[in-house]
Amino acid sequence: MAVQRRVHDEAVAEVRGLSIGPxxxxxxxxxxxxxxxxxxxxxxxxxxxxxxNILQDPKALAVAHTCVDHGEQARVFPDVxxxxxxxxxxxxxxxxxxxxxx
Numbered sequence: 001m002a003v004q005r006r007v008h009d010e011a012v013a014e015v016r017g018l019s020i021g022p023x024x025x026x027x028x029x030x031x032x033x034x035x036x037x038x039x040x041x042x043x044x045x046x047x048x049x050x051x052x053n054i055l056q057d058p059k060a061l062a063v064a065h066t067c068v069d070h071g072e073q074a075r076v077f078p079d080v081x082x083x084x085x086x087x088x089x090x091x092x093x094x095x096x097x098x099x100x101x102x
Contacts, residue, residue, distance in 0.1 A: 016086045017049070017084060029059060030059050049076070
């Protein structure tokens with residue numbers, strides 16, 4: 001099981017997150033992470049701060065709207081530097097994205 005999926009599956013009350021926003025590029029289509037909607041539907045509270053670049057990507061913004069429609073509380077901040085998920089104050093996952101190559 002991917003460690004990010006573990007956060008969504010094992011959450012009992014709350015998941016808090018920071019998201020730098022869409023990563024990759026090219027043909028990559030942003031999508032809701034596996035387990036998020038299931039967790040939201042079972043009543044897990046999600047509070048996420050997205051990087052402002054999400055506002056420039058209509059597909060990524062649509063993904064965020066899907067989560068909000070399921071109950072996520074979302075905010076946008078100009079300078080989100082990394083991806084973090086915190087599960088019930090029990091454990092956290094920090095995601096590192098490699099910089100684009102020249």
